[in-house]
Amino acid sequence: MVDAANTVTPDRQRAELAALSAPAVLFTLAMIAFPVIYTVWLGFHSFTSTGQQSFTGLGNYSKLIADNEFWHGLWVTLALYLLSLVLQLFLGIWLAMLLFNAKRLPGIVRSLFISPFMMPPVVAGLMWLVILDPSLGAANYILQAAGLPPSDWLASPIWVIPTIALIDTWQWAPYVALIVLGGLQSLPPSVYEAAQIDGASAFTTFRRITLPLLLPTIVTAVILRSVDLLRFFDIIYITTQGGPGNASNTLNIYGFRVGFEFFNIGYASALMLTLTAIVFGAVLAFNRLRGAVAW
Amino acid sequence: MSGNAFATRVAVTVVALGAVTTAAGAADFDWKKFQGKTVTFLANNNPVSQALLTYKGDFEKLTGMTLKVDGYQEQQMRQRLVTVMNARSDEVDVFMTLPSREGEQFAAAGWYGDLSAMSKNQAAKDYDFAGLSQALLKAGTFGGKLTSMPMNIEGPILYYRTDIFKKCGIEKPATIKDVEAAAQKIKACDSTITPFVSRGLKPAVAYTFSNMLHNIGGSYMANGKSNLCSPKGKEALDTYIRLLRDYGPPGVVNYSFQQISALYRSGRAAMSFESSNELRTVMDGGERLKDTGLAPFPAGEAGLVPTAIGWGMAVSAFSKQQEPAWYFVQWATSPEVQKRMAAQGIAPPRPAVANDPDYRKWIDEQPVRKEWQAALDVLATKGSSEVGYPIVANPQSREFIGQAVQDLILKQKTLDQACADADKGLNELIAQK
Numbered sequence: 001m002v003d004a005a006n007t008v009t010p011d012r013q014r015a016e017l018a019a020l021s022a023p024a025v026l027f028t029l030a031m032i033a034f035p036v037i038y039t040v041w042l043g044f045h046s047f048t049s050t051g052q053q054s055f056t057g058l059g060n061y062s063k064l065i066a067d068n069e070f071w072h073g074l075w076v077t078l079a080l081y082l083l084s085l086v087l088q089l090f091l092g093i094w095l096a097m098l099l100f101n102a103k104r105l106p107g108i109v110r111s112l113f114i115s116p117f118m119m120p121p122v123v124a125g126l127m128w129l130v131i132l133d134p135s136l137g138a139a140n141y142i143l144q145a146a147g148l149p150p151s152d153w154l155a156s157p158i159w160v161i162p163t164i165a166l167i168d169t170w171q172w173a174p175y176v177a178l179i180v181l182g183g184l185q186s187l188p189p190s191v192y193e194a195a196q197i198d199g200a201s202a203f204t205t206f207r208r209i210t211l212p213l214l215l216p217t218i219v220t221a222v223i224l225r226s227v228d229l230l231r232f233f234d235i236i237y238i239t240t241q242g243g244p245g246n247a248s249n250t251l252n253i254y255g256f257r258v259g260f261e262f263f264n265i266g267y268a269s270a271l272m273l274t275l276t277a278i279v280f281g282a283v284l285a286f287n288r289l290r291g292a293v294a295w
Numbered sequence: 296m297s298g299n300a301f302a303t304r305v306a307v308t309v310v311a312l313g314a315v316t317t318a319a320g321a322a323d324f325d326w327k328k329f330q331g332k333t334v335t336f337l338a339n340n341n342p343v344s345q346a347l348l349t350y351k352g353d354f355e356k357l358t359g360m361t362l363k364v365d366g367y368q369e370q371q372m373r374q375r376l377v378t379v380m381n382a383r384s385d386e387v388d389v390f391m392t393l394p395s396r397e398g399e400q401f402a403a404a405g406w407y408g409d410l411s412a413m414s415k416n417q418a419a420k421d422y423d424f425a426g427l428s429q430a431l432l433k434a435g436t437f438g439g440k441l442t443s444m445p446m447n448i449e450g451p452i453l454y455y456r457t458d459i460f461k462k463c464g465i466e467k468p469a470t471i472k473d474v475e476a477a478a479q480k481i482k483a484c485d486s487t488i489t490p491f492v493s494r495g496l497k498p499a500v501a502y503t504f505s506n507m508l509h510n511i512g513g514s515y516m517a518n519g520k521s522n523l524c525s526p527k528g529k530e531a532l533d534t535y536i537r538l539l540r541d542y543g544p545p546g547v548v549n550y551s552f553q554q555i556s557a558l559y560r561s562g563r564a565a566m567s568f569e570s571s572n573e574l575r576t577v578m579d580g581g582e583r584l585k586d587t588g589l590a591p592f593p594a595g596e597a598g599l600v601p602t603a604i605g606w607g608m609a610v611s612a613f614s615k616q617q618e619p620a621w622y623f624v625q626w627a628t629s630p631e632v633q634k635r636m637a638a639q640g641i642a643p644p645r646p647a648v649a650n651d652p653d654y655r656k657w658i659d660e661q662p663v664r665k666e667w668q669a670a671l672d673v674l675a676t677k678g679s680s681e682v683g684y685p686i687v688a689n690p691q692s693r694e695f696i697g698q699a700v701q702d703l704i705l706k707q708k709t710l711d712q713a714c715a716d717a718d719k720g721l722n723e724l725i726a727q728k
Contacts (some may be wrong), residue, residue: 135489
């Protein structure tokens with residue numbers, strides 16, 4: 001006979017599991033929530049250079065709207081984001097196709113292809129700083145050896161954004177390639193067999209079959225790179241610190257300087273929360289897009 | 296005698312001297328008073344702290360205390376300090392500070408502990424407080440409160456290639472005009488060489504530009520307002536950017552001490568206006584040892600007014616063990632330790648150490664070291680520690696100076712526009728409390 005008192009009902013089991021996991025869940029929530037709440041609180045306060053604080057309500061946000069540096073930072077952030085993303089997508093998809101079709105490529109070569117994104121960004125930044133030095137760097141030496149004029153690279157207000165985008169593309173296009181390669185390997189072979197029977201060319205197959213089927217994977221790569229690119233900091237700080245002038249002063253760099261060099265933590269918090277809202281908005285938009293292109 | 300051999304000799308002498316002097320001072324000063332305590336030191340990983348921390352074990356042995364070192368690069372160190380201080384945390388007991396940059400700001404925020412009384416009443420007999428550079432002590436005093444003890448003395452000086460000067464028939468520059476004339480001749484004489492290099496990176500510009508401004512006779516402020524657009528201010532801006540734009544390396548707007556020293560050391564620059572601290576880096580490898588001359592930056596209409604600053608050691612106002620912390624500061628800035636650091640190329644903020652026979656012997660080994668010391672002597676006697684605006688928001692004021700210089704180098708603004716824009720922003724900063 002079954003003892004009714006000892007029977008564990010699904011409800012009771014759920015309640016016990018909830019009770020057991022509650023401390024860990026609460027701790028995790030607190031760890032996530034506290035910095036966010038604290039930053040929101042800081043954003044409502046004004047701090048002088050000497051650390052004196054006062055409640056300012058939405059003052060930091062109205063200051064932000066009137067701040068030319070903020071709008072310039074937003075423009076630089078978006079320009080860098082779009083240029084880097086487009087370059088990384090093109091190069092990443094091309095690399096993925098290359099790796100997918102070159103099945104006999106030795107493992108070491110495949111590893112080399114994807115190695116840049118394993119390098120710490122600070123190391124990558126310092127390495128490129130040396131390569132791109134207009135006087136001593138290898139980049140201008142190669143240009144001049146090829147009979148081309150040297151460039152100021154990171155020291156030119158015109159070229160600094162494309163140059164940083166190139167550095168970031170060098171580092172992260174292989175990461176996009178890795179994601180796309182995973183997508184390529186999961187595509188159904190039957191569709192390709194049908195296309196082959198119908199006599200579709202390689203380009204038509206890519207344009208009409210591969211690309212549409214890869215869209216959900218590509219959107220995933222876009223989301224992951226968007227989050228990183230909108231809050232891009234390390235390589236810019238190492239290579240230009242936002243210069244020359246303010247040419248590469250992204251919102252993130254601007255916020256860092258306002259907070260940690262000029263000690264206006266309140267305004268820096270407002271800047272960073274605005275950037276966070278932009279990142280969230282982009283992620284939500286791309287998530288919707290992912291839903292629309294799913295198959 | 297090599298630097299290492301000298302360091303060993305000094306170390307042996309100092310240990311012996313230390314034993315004697317400690318025994319003599321022990322009657323009224325007990326180094327072991329805080330035995331068992333742990334002092335946390337927030338350090339900037341620069342040559343000054345690196346030289347000091349070579350002797351960390353000696354401090355722990357002398358006092359029985361433990362020294363916990365929290366070391367970062369300069370900007371990251373400040374970032375950590377801001378976080379700790381804003382939380383009024385006692386995590387940090389001692390920290391490195393640049394009074395010329397952040398002194399006003401940190402003092403107004405109440406982050407510095409007051410060292411005035413401790414430096415007089417709780418010092419070992421051999422500490423020789425009066426022997427420290429009075430100018431640097433003054434630079435570290437705010438509102439009558441001594442906030443830090445000087446660790447070194449440094450400032451920008453002119454490094455120049457004697458062989459190139461000889462080849463191009465140029466004399467050692469005596470004035471700022473001579474520097475420009477020399478740069479012009481070098482450009483015509485050897486097009487492969489960068490005639491002149493100095494700082495163009497926005498936050499770093501004020502360090503070298505201040506020397507130019509003061510030598511020309513300009514000042515950052517007059518009657519409580521920014522004075523950058525005064526005739527002298529404009530002349531200083533124009534001269535500085537002309538030297539960099541017309542005779543500097545491509546991409547100079549991204550140049551700070553690392554790039555400048557690398558360019559000069561590689562033999563690609565004829566004149567470098569950079570920190571005295573860079574001597575060791577510039578001479579690394581020995582290639583520039585025989586063909587380099589050193590001097591304070593040549594005189595302008597106001598003569599020689601070199602920039603002279605120094606890193607200081609401060610005790611946190613929130614430290615719960617200010618006395619043990621002071622023991623560490625006292626040991627680190629004592630004549631003995633500073634003499635040992637001098638042998639590692641850290642210019643001592645004590646004239647007496649600079650006159651020490653062993654140190655003089657090391658200096659006399661190389662003509663370039665003699666010139667380096669002579670330039671430092673000028674810095675110590677005539678130097679000004681004003682780098683950027685003497686206001687609470689000094690770090691931010693340096694941004695405006697750097698922006699004006701970059702706008703002019705990149706030809707994005709005229710001289711009048713660049714200095715007027717800088718003055719506008721600077722006057723707003725000055726008006727801030």
